[in-house]
Amino acid sequence: MKKILFIQRRSPYGTGFAKEALDAILMASAFEQEISLVFTDDGVWQLKNQQDTKTLGIKNFSPTFKALELYEVKQIYVEQMALEQRGLQIEDLIIPVTVLATAELRQLIQQHDVILSF
Amino acid sequence: MKFAILINSAPFSHQASDTAYQFCQAALNKGHLIHRVFFYHDAVYIGSSLMCPPQDEPNITVHWQNLAKQHGFDLAICIAAALRRGVLNEQEAKRYGKSSANLAAEFKIVGLGQLVEACLTADRLMVFGG
Amino acid sequence: MSILHTVNKSPFVNNSLASCLRLAAQGDGILLIEDGVYGGLNHTGFTPELEQALANFTLYVLQPDLAARGIVNQAHPKVQQIDYAGFVDLTVFYTNVQAWF
Numbered sequence: 214m215k216k217i218l219f220i221q222r223r224s225p226y227g228t229g230f231a232k233e234a235l236d237a238i239l240m241a242s243a244f245e246q247e248i249s250l251v252f253t254d255d256g257v258w259q260l261k262n263q264q265d266t267k268t269l270g271i272k273n274f275s276p277t278f279k280a281l282e283l284y285e286v287k288q289i290y291v292e293q294m295a296l297e298q299r300g301l302q303i304e305d306l307i308i309p310v311t312v313l314a315t316a317e318l319r320q321l322i323q324q325h326d327v328i329l330s331f
Numbered sequence: 332m333k334f335a336i337l338i339n340s341a342p343f344s345h346q347a348s349d350t351a352y353q354f355c356q357a358a359l360n361k362g363h364l365i366h367r368v369f370f371y372h373d374a375v376y377i378g379s380s381l382m383c384p385p386q387d388e389p390n391i392t393v394h395w396q397n398l399a400k401q402h403g404f405d406l407a408i409c410i411a412a413a414l415r416r417g418v419l420n421e422q423e424a425k426r427y428g429k430s431s432a433n434l435a436a437e438f439k440i441v442g443l444g445q446l447v448e449a450c451l452t453a454d455r456l457m458v459f460g461g
Numbered sequence: 462m463s464i465l466h467t468v469n470k471s472p473f474v475n476n477s478l479a480s481c482l483r484l485a486a487q488g489d490g491i492l493l494i495e496d497g498v499y500g501g502l503n504h505t506g507f508t509p510e511l512e513q514a515l516a517n518f519t520l521y522v523l524q525p526d527l528a529a530r531g532i533v534n535q536a537h538p539k540v541q542q543i544d545y546a547g548f549v550d551l552t553v554f555y556t557n558v559q560a561w562f
């Protein structure tokens with residue numbers, strides 16, 4: 214078994230990275246490996262609640278994050294500093310997450326075998 | 332050492348696919364193995380056989396074809412990303428009622444599971460992003 | 462266990478290098494490639510941060526990317542210049558690789 218870390222640093226709609234990264238996370242969950250998911254930098258915006266894309270005419274993929282638990286992806290982290298810099302609190306996020314200090318995240322990254330960044 | 336390669340960016344718009352190609356060439360020259368090159372996001376355009384760059388510019392699709400043929404590794408294109416962007420093999424073109432297919436020879440359209448499998452099989456995953 | 466971080470964005474337009482420096486661990490290697498090489502120069506507005514980073518990490522820069530941009534002579538003397546073969550060797554030397562882009 215390998216420990217796989219996904220690092221999300223991109224905001225949700227300005228580029229297609231966030232959505233296609235989520236597809237990869239869901240796929241990886243089927244391989245019964247140990248998966249962790251980190252949101253930092255603008256990646257934390259992916260988890261913002263109240264996303265409404267109706268006027269844009271594009272798909273709001275944020276509800277999919279709620280399904281991660283069903284896919285057994287349960288280790289979901291955000292970097293505290295990234296939230297603070299963006300005026301966000303965990304109550305603003307669409308799913309419950311574990312908040313990490315920068316030093317804790319630094320350590321977490323070192324503990325993985327594969328790092329997938331999108 | 333066995334490498335898996337993930338390329339995330341479009342050719343021409345970004346240098347990532349060129350860097351990945353140079354890296355693979357150097358790794359192979361040193362006797363390492365490339366297990367699979369996985370093309371995701373806009374990198375799926377590299378699998379289009381219809382690109383016609385000017386003659387004095389490199390054709391990255393042909394470069395990858397030659398390297399893969401010579402060393403026998405997979406050029407794997409994510410099916411979901413490819414269908415969205417119009418890179419289709421015969422089978423998918425027929426399925427979606429399109430008039431033609433454009434997937435370049437040597438490239439394969441595969442599921443995202445092949446990316447995960449490559450990560451699990453290889454000693455190192457190299458991500459080249461945009 | 463130590464990681465080779467690759468960074469391919471200029472620190473003058475994007476926070477990828479800043480984030481990498483924040484989250485890399487002591488002893489990790491950082492390789493500047495593509496537009497990331499602009500972060501490895503001497504006498505720029507970023508040089509003070511680069512010199513701070515040199516205290517904690519080994520910094521490398523992909524020489525062909527410097528050459529392409531006409532800035533080989535401007536590279537910081539304490540940043541090691543490597544070619545693609547050297548890039549491959551680094552990915553073997555370090556136990557994992559993380560890309561920042």
